[in-house]
């Protein structure tokens with residue numbers, strides 16, 4: 001479900017992204033095969049999504065700093081819960097992690113599904129800040145022609161239930177006349 005403009009006060013969220021990334025810097029993780037991902041990532045919450053030659057997983061400490069991931073900012077947790085509720089997933093969504101993706105010019109994410117979590121009963125809540133981009137929803141199979149959804153800053157996309165393990169991808173951020181445009185995505189998950 002697309003909740004258009006649901007994140008009304010994006011200033012608070014952008015400020016929270018600054019705080020999180022000051023404590024756990026954005027970095028380009030490598031795929032298990034050794035290729036750097038084009039989106040830079042960090043996390044907050046009780047664990048953080050991680051990838052290197054050992055595979056995809058959640059880490060309780062940030063391997064870059066050796067410290068726990070920053071606490072989930074209140075503005076994040078409140079938005080995630082309100083979004084899940086508005087999309088019909090009940091009042092009690094309590095994500096234990098938020099993956100923060102930063103897409104600079106040309107960065108994108110190929111088709112994948114979010115499948116490293118233990119709890120698939122909970123939805124994914126995905127928030128767009130900064131530049132717009134096109135989200136591609138493939139559904140149960142990675143191939144075929146996806147449904148295209150333009151995501152603008154403040155938009156929240158929620159998927160769960162039968163769609164929880166759907167394949168999806170995201171294109172690179174739209175650039176303004178000056179060639180500037182950085183998209184930030186917040187992906188909330190119940191992982192543990």
Ligand SMILES: O=C(O)CCC(=O)C(=O)O
Nearest residue numbers: 099101114126170185187
């Ligand atoms: O940036 C997005 O909109 C999607 C990010 C995503 O699918 C992920 O981090 O798993």
Ligand SMILES: [Mn+2]
Nearest residue numbers: 112113114168
């Ligand atoms: Mn994903």
